[in-house]
Amino acid sequence: MQRFQFYNPRSVEDALNFLAEKGERSKIIAGGTDLIPGLRLEEIRPDFVLNIPEINPFRGIKEMDHSFWIGPTTTFTEMVESNLLSRSFPALVQSAASVGGPQIRNRGTIGGNIANASPAADVLPALLAHGGELELQSKRNGKRIIPLAEAILSPYKTCFRSDEILTGIILKKLELGTRSAFEKLGRRKAMARARMNLTLLLRLNHREEVSELRIVPGAVMPVAKRMDRTERMLLGKKPEPLLIEAASKTLAEEMVEVTGARWSTEYKIPVLKNIFKRMMKQLLIV
Ligand SMILES: Cc1cc2nc3c(=O)[nH]c(=O)nc-3n(C[C@H](O)[C@H](O)[C@H](O)COP(=O)(O)OP(=O)(O)OC[C@H]3O[C@@H](n4cnc5c(N)ncnc54)[C@H](O)[C@@H]3O)c2cc1C
Missing domain, CATH: 3.30.43.10 (Uridine Diphospho-n-acetylenolpyruvylglucosamine Reductase, domain 2)
Structure with missing residues (x-):
């Protein structure tokens, strides 16, 4: 050492x-x-x-009027055991529960998962789907708040400055009736890093049309991001099976546009399409 x-x-x-x-x-x-x-x-x-x-103000989960604040050294186990998070962000809690085995969940933190910026991270893409914001602090510049979507520059690289600490993660409260889900496909069940994960957030209006949809696949792209084109395809429409089928194709195309065709693409396309269709179906039944 x-x-x-x-x-x-x-x-x-x-x-x-x-x-x-x-x-x-x-x-x-x-x-x-x-x-x-x-x-x-x-x-x-x-x-x-x-x-x-050991810095106490970096720990814990707090509810504010319009948002939640999660301390950066909150462990995955603490996230899974949080009633506040389970009630408000079930997909985020599912992503934390999917990390490694119990020892890793007891030690690994939400802040470390973000700051490490691994393309295979599980919690980071779930946070992106939830529109997470990061609170960063330094002696020189005080506090700044930035969207998580702008913080990850490339694999293992963030925009954090060398004198900055990630001091909090902010999640705005979701509108009533928003449903969410997270699924992960790993190499093995326990201790597996993701081969692919998917987070979906969905809300329907009173006419049963899609009024909000966020789709974030993880571990398939160098940097996880929302799949805007697929989201737009469903927005304002009734999520009928034929439309979901077409959207699953667009989703796979969007992924390949980012990654380019690789040896694993042939396997990833049908898997991503099927996970997406299954999760949409489950969310629509809820
Ligand atoms: C066996 C094993 C299995 C794993 N399985 C998974 C898995 O299934 N899914 C998954 O997503 N990850 C997995 N991981 C990776 C790891 O557990 C996570 O990325 C974890 O969230 C990292 O958090 P940490 O607190 O341990 O970070 P650390 O290792 O302490 O730090 C990671 C990086 O973040 C920086 N950092 C940490 N906190 C801050 C902060 N507050 N401000 C600024 N920078 C900071 C550090 O400087 C470092 O660069 C696994 C790891 C192992 C060893």
Whole structure:
């Protein structure tokens, strides 16, 4: 194992002061489930490691008037056990429940899943579907809030500055009647990283037409994103089986436009289409 200095900040201010001075040469550690393997393999070689799980204001889930706030060091287990999240964002909770095995869920955090920006992340695409926003803080610039959709620049690369900490994830409350679901296809059941996952959010109006639809496949593109063209195809229309069938084809085309044709495309197209159709059917029955 390489040599670095481990720093335990006593407060948010202490952590921000530390990064203001040494951010360029530091790595933040939360649960360590991504960082520690990276340190072991010497893929990263920081001089300092800033340990943030003991900072209390970074933990927990709070309900506000129009939104929810999730602390970055909230673990997947804490998300799964949260009644607030289960009631309001079932798909997000399903995504947290799908991560690794119990040990990884007990240590791994929502903030680490975002900041690591892996193309195979499970919770990150679910957050994108929910329109998540990120609260970032630094000593130099104070607080800034940015949409998650703008924060991931490329695989494993975010727009976070070296002196910044992700200090919160904000989710606006969804309109009444919004249904959501998450499904993951892994290599093995336990401890599997996603081969593909899909998050859907759907709302119908009083005429049973689609008034809101968000579709985010994960682990199939370098950076997860909403599938706007497929969403627009269904918006304002009744989700009849023929239209859903056509939308599933468009969804697969949209994915291939981003990824290009690869060896796995032949397998991914029918799988994505089928998961989408099955999840739409389930959401329409609810
Ligand atoms: C066996 C195994 C199975 C796994 N299975 C899955 C899976 O099924 N699905 C999945 O999505 N992931 C999986 N992972 C990956 C991992 O558990 C997640 O990405 C986890 O969310 C990372 O969180 P962490 O707290 O451990 O992050 P860490 O490892 O502590 O940090 C990860 C990165 O985020 C940065 N960071 C952390 N917190 C902050 C912050 N607040 N502000 C700024 N930067 C920060 C760190 O500097 C580092 O670059 C698996 C990992 C292992 C080892």
